[in-house]
Amino acid sequence: MIKGVIFDLDGVILSTDEYHYQAWKKLADRLKIPFDREKNNLLRGVSRMESLEIVLGGRKFSDEQKAEFAAEKNETYRALLSEMTPDDVSDDVRNTIKAVKSRGIKTAIGSSSKNTKFILERVGMIDEFDAIADGNDIKKSKPDPEVFLVAAERINLSPSECFVIEDALAGIDAASAGGFVPIAIGDAVKHPAAFKTIKRLSDILTIIDDK
Ligand code: BG6
Ligand code: MG
Numbered sequence: 001m002i003k004g005v006i007f008d009l010d011g012v013i014l015s016t017d018e019y020h021y022q023a024w025k026k027l028a029d030r031l032k033i034p035f036d037r038e039k040n041n042l043l044r045g046v047s048r049m050e051s052l053e054i055v056l057g058g059r060k061f062s063d064e065q066k067a068e069f070a071a072e073k074n075e076t077y078r079a080l081l082s083e084m085t086p087d088d089v090s091d092d093v094r095n096t097i098k099a100v101k102s103r104g105i106k107t108a109i110g111s112s113s114k115n116t117k118f119i120l121e122r123v124g125m126i127d128e129f130d131a132i133a134d135g136n137d138i139k140k141s142k143p144d145p146e147v148f149l150v151a152a153e154r155i156n157l158s159p160s161e162c163f164v165i166e167d168a169l170a171g172i173d174a175a176s177a178g179g180f181v182p183i184a185i186g187d188a189v190k191h192p193a194a195f196k197t198i199k200r201l202s203d204i205l206t207i208i209d210d211k
Helices: 016-030 037-042 046-056 064-080 091-101 115-124 146-154 167-177 187-189 203-210
Strands: 004-007 106-110 131-133 162-164 181-185 195-196
Touching: 004 146, 016 037, 016 046, 016 064, 037 131, 064 181, 091 106, 091 195, 091 203, 106 146, 115 131, 146 162, 146 167, 162 167, 162 203, 167 181, 167 187, 181 187, 187 195, 195 203
Parallel strands: 004 106, 004 162, 106 131, 162 181, 181 195
Antiparallel strands: none
C-alpha cells in the first residue's frame, strides 16, 4: 500500500530541466567545450558542482575558476527561473497532485537543487507539498538516497511505503538504493530498475490504484 509520493522537481514537476540545459550550454559555449543534450542527461539529479565536473570533462581549472563557473551557470539559470509564473505548471501536474492528495496519500519534493524553494515560490507551489527536501538539506546528492530519506522522514513514512518519481538515471539509482519504489519518466525510462515507467505524471494514479 503506497502512503506517500516523493516527486523530483526538475523535469518531473516542472520543465526547469530545459533551463538547466540552456544555462550549462551557455557556459560550455563560452568555454568552447562541446555540450549537447545527451551530455546534459548525465547532469540530471546530480549536484551543481558535480555537474560542472561532468561539463568540464576532465579539463583542468583552479577551484576558484570552478566556483566562478558554477556561479555563472547559476546566475543564467536564476535569470530564466525569475521569468517563471504559476502558468508554468501544467494542468496534468496540478490535477495529479490534487488527485494523489484526495486519496489520503502524502506528498513531498525530493530534489538535489538548492533553487527548489525559489522555484516553488515563483510558480506558487511552495505550500503544495507536505514536505520539501532539497539540495540545502543534504551532503550527498543523487545517486545517494539521502534527499529521499530526508523527505520520507519528514512525512513520517518508511521508504517502502513511498513512490519516488524521477526523470534522472541517478534518481532511480538513489530511489532503489534507499528502498523506495522508483517510477521513471522522461530520460529515466531507460533505467532497468524502474518499477514502472510513465509518459505523463497522471499515469501514476493508475499505478497507485493498482498497487
Ligand atoms: C537537480 C537537477 O534537480 O538539481 C540537476 O536535475 C542540477 O541538473 C541539480 O544540477 C542542482 O541544481 P541547482 O539548482 O542547485 O544548481
Ligand atoms: Mg530531475
